[in-house]
Amino acid sequence: TYTVTGIGLPILSANFNISLAKNRYTATSVVKTEGIAGLMLQSRWDTRTEGAVTAAGLRPVAFRADIATSRGRGAVAIAWDGGRYKIRAVPENKPERTAALKKHLTGTMPDPLTAMIATALATTGKPCKGAQRVFDGRRIVELSYKFDKPVVLRGSPHYNGYAYRCSLKLTPIAGHPPEEIAREKASPSPAHPLWLAPVRLGNSSATVLIPVRIDLATDWGKTTVFLTQSTINGRALIPAKTVSN
Secondary structure (H helix, E strand, O other): OEEEEEOOOEEEEEEEEEEOOOOEEEEEEEEEEEHHHHHHHHOOOEEEEEEEEEEEEEEEEEEEEEEEEEOOEEEEEEEEEOOEEEEEOOOOOOHHHHHHHHOOOOOOOOOHHHHHHHHHHHOOOOOOOEEEEEOOOOOOEEEEEEEEEEEEEOOOOOEEEEEEEEEEEEEEEEEOOHHHHHHHHHHOOOOOOEEEEEEOOOOOOEEEEEEEEEEEOOEEEEEEEEEEEEEEOOOOEOOOOOOOO
16 A cells, blocks of 8 residues: 655555466556545546466556546556457547557557566566566556665655665656657656665565655655555565664
């Protein structure tokens, strides 16, 4: 569970649930407006993904997103079929944007939830490396990671301890309004500070990376996403690395 704050006030909540088995995975998320943002722009985003765990990595099979805002409702679904995408969207994607999507789509491009799980399972000895493009049925965004340094988080709402400070850059690639693409090319948006905590995966020796904080520049000014509650197999997180007082 994450709380998103802007100007010191809660504006969003985000809940993620991930089920990871030997050969399969599923994940769901619910993001909705809270506080003053909920009063002004009541919105909710529900997403779900499922796929296979293979020797080559995660391979999504189906993804769906349902959006309800003060301006109306919408939905989009993706099915991967032998490297091909089957996309259904309500309202439908604009033809000119669909053409741009087809130009950039590849058979291995994951949805956002799958990409998040893949980041969590990355090698913890060398976190925040490289770039990954993700596709949500309407847009393609490139996520570029850069490692900064290990730090010790203190004073956070939920997680305090050892973490990796990184940066995350989001670059629109296709499916976005033309003016957004042009603006990004003319003046690239800044990267966002991101903190990942290495924690043990249950009772095993395996380690996963859990996002515990990210700072974003948004229309609400500086917006911070904090991890506020988390469990693995129903138990509290166990840090993979500890720090002495």
